[in-house]
Amino acid sequence: MDLVMRPRRLRTCDSLRRMVRETRVSPDSLVYPLFLVEGQNIREPIPSLEGQWRYSPDRVCEEIGACMEAGVRRVLLFGIPAQKDACGSSAWASDGVVQQGIRAIKAAYPECYVITDVCMCEYTDHGHCGILCGHAVDNDKTLEVLAKTALSHVQAGADMVAPSDMMDGRVAAIRAVLDENGFETVPIMSYSAKYASAFYGPFRDAAGSAPAFGDRRGYQMDPHNRKEALKECALDVQEGADILMVKPALSYLDIIRECADAFDLPMAAYSVSGEYAMIKAAGKAGLTDEYRVMCESALSVYRAGADILITYFAKELAQAMKKGDLG
Numbered sequence: 252m253d254l255v256m257r258p259r260r261l262r263t264c265d266s267l268r269r270m271v272r273e274t275r276v277s278p279d280s281l282v283y284p285l286f287l288v289e290g291q292n293i294r295e296p297i298p299s300l301e302g303q304w305r306y307s308p309d310r311v312c313e314e315i316g317a318c319m320e321a322g323v324r325r326v327l328l329f330g331i332p333a334q335k336d337a338c339g340s341s342a343w344a345s346d347g348v349v350q351q352g353i354r355a356i357k358a359a360y361p362e363c364y365v366i367t368d369v370c371m372c373e374y375t376d377h378g379h380c381g382i383l384c385g386h387a388v389d390n391d392k393t394l395e396v397l398a399k400t401a402l403s404h405v406q407a408g409a410d411m412v413a414p415s416d417m418m419d420g421r422v423a424a425i426r427a428v429l430d431e432n433g434f435e436t437v438p439i440m441s442y443s444a445k446y447a448s449a450f451y452g453p454f455r456d457a458a459g460s461a462p463a464f465g466d467r468r469g470y471q472m473d474p475h476n477r478k479e480a481l482k483e484c485a486l487d488v489q490e491g492a493d494i495l496m497v498k499p500a501l502s503y504l505d506i507i508r509e510c511a512d513a514f515d516l517p518m519a520a521y522s523v524s525g526e527y528a529m530i531k532a533a534g535k536a537g538l539t540d541e542y543r544v545m546c547e548s549a550l551s552v553y554r555a556g557a558d559i560l561i562t563y564f565a566k567e568l569a570q571a572m573k574k575g576d577l578g
């Protein structure tokens with residue numbers, strides 16, 4: 252055969268295949284979500300998320316140690332408070348569960364980069380992401396409590412805040428409060444395009460944050476929409492977001508690609524609880540190879556344009572990257 256181009260030539264051995272890889276990743280891009288639960292001496296498994304645990308603030312450093320060892324140096328904290336009320340007031344308590352956790356982590360591991368999720372749904376007794384007015388979430392009233400919460404996280408020592416509530420104007424509101432209080436160098440990673448997704452199911456079990464009535468479609472995005480993601484990202488850029496995020500990841504690779512192409516900010520993708528649970532379950536059932544599916548799906552998110560990957564597989568992926576299975 253007289254073939255000039257033989258693409259297979261570049262696939263002939265592992266050494267060459269690694270040399271010509273188009274997508275390069277590093278453990279520095281990984282963020283590990285962690286659940287903090289109020290109380291003492293708690294390390295309890297999360298039934299819906301096999302291999303994930305809830306920690307009380309006094310024990311969270313065990314897990315941070317394991318992360319550091321695995322090469323994961325960035326965490327995203329979620330809090331599960333003892334008390335919930337209509338306005339989620341434990342979210343901004345200076346001795347709240349996240350605030351205690353931040354202090355514990357920073358005292359033991361100052362080099363660990365601590366990001367906090369800012370949202371009301373784990374703190375409200377109705378499970379919605381803000382302050383209710385009737386059965387709807389009141390956008391502008393919610394901005395105030397989100398800003399207070401973000402500020403209290405930063406005052407406790409958080410390095411970055413990540414609002415996930417999907418209220419309009421929350422990046423601007425948080426930016427203003429942080430700046431007024433002398434925290435103008437603390438970045439905001441905005442959950443810019445967060446879809447109303449069934450893939451959050453296991454998380455809501457883990458965090459006890461399922462809405463008591465209705466759903467989140469009045470504030471999270473409709474999965475049918477693509478242009479709306481660009482609009483949300485553009486607004487977040489205008490409001491002063493430092494990092495944009497698309498969430499979930501796997502079913503929204505097209506959105507990650509478009510947003511990554513359209514904006515100059517670093518792009519994060521959150522591979523959510525349902526994605527993790529599916530990979531685990533299929534592996535456990537003997538249907539797929541869990542390790543390889545984990546690597547391949549993470550890779551797809553990076554290939555789509557994500558610079559940062561938030562994932563429950565962070566430690567395992569860091570190891571895979573070190574081995575070069577994902578490199």
Ligand code: PBG
Pocket residue numbers: 368370372380415416450451452453454455460522523524525
């Ligand atoms: C809080 C929040 C959620 C997730 C991240 N932040 C839940 C939700 O919106 O219902 C989901 C994360 C996951 O599924 O892993 N609003």
